[in-house]
C-alpha cells in the first residue's frame with residue numbers, strides 16, 4: 285500500500301471477522317523489530333498469543349468487558365519492554381525521563397507494528413485498558429519487563445469513522 289494511503293486509512297478497529305495467519309503475523313512482528321531504539325538496545329518485546337484456548341483465557345482474565353468484546357476473533361499481541369536499560373547509564377537514569385525512554389521505544393515499535401499490519405491488509409486496536417498482573421501471570425512475563433499494551437490484530441468487520449484530530453496549530457509550533 286502506498287504510504288500516504290496507509291496513514292490515511294489506518295484507524296482503530298473494534299470489530300473483527302477473523303484473526304491473522306501465523307506467517308503474516310511473523311512478517312508484521314519482524315517489521316516492528318526494525319523500529320529505531322535508544323542505543324539500538326532493542327528492549328521492546330512482544331508475546332503473540334495465537335492459540336485459541338489461551339486467547340480466550342487471556343481475553344477473559346486481562347481485558348475489561350469493552351475491550352474483550354471489541355477484540356473478539358482477533359489475535360492478541362502483548363507488548364513489553366525490559367526495564368532499567370534504555371535511558372540508563374551505569375544503572376542510573378541518564379536524564380529525567382528514566383524508563384519513559386523504554387516506553388518511548390516500545391511506542392515506536394508498536395507504531396511500526398500497526399502500520400505493517402495495515403500494509404498487509406489487517407487492522408489493529410491498541411489497548412491500554414488491561415490488567416497487567418493478570419497478563420503477567422497468564423503468560424508468564426518476567427518481573428523485569430513492563431507490560432504496556434495489548435494489540436488486537438485481525439481482519440476488520442466494520443468500517444470505522446475517522447476520529448478527528450486537534451487543529452494542527454494547537455499542537456505544532458514552528459519556531
Ligand SMILES: Cc1cc2nc3c(=O)[nH]c(=O)nc-3n(C[C@H](O)[C@H](O)[C@H](O)COP(=O)(O)O)c2cc1C
Nearest residue numbers: 294295296297351354409410411412413414433447
Ligand atoms: C496507548 C493507547 C491506548 C489505547 N487504549 C485503548 C483501549 O484500551 N481501548 C480502546 O478501545 N481503544 C484504545 N486506544 C485507541 C484510541 O482510542 C484511538 O487510537 C484514538 O481514539 C484515535 O483513533 P484512531 O486510532 O482510529 O485514529 C488506545 C490507543 C493508544 C495509542
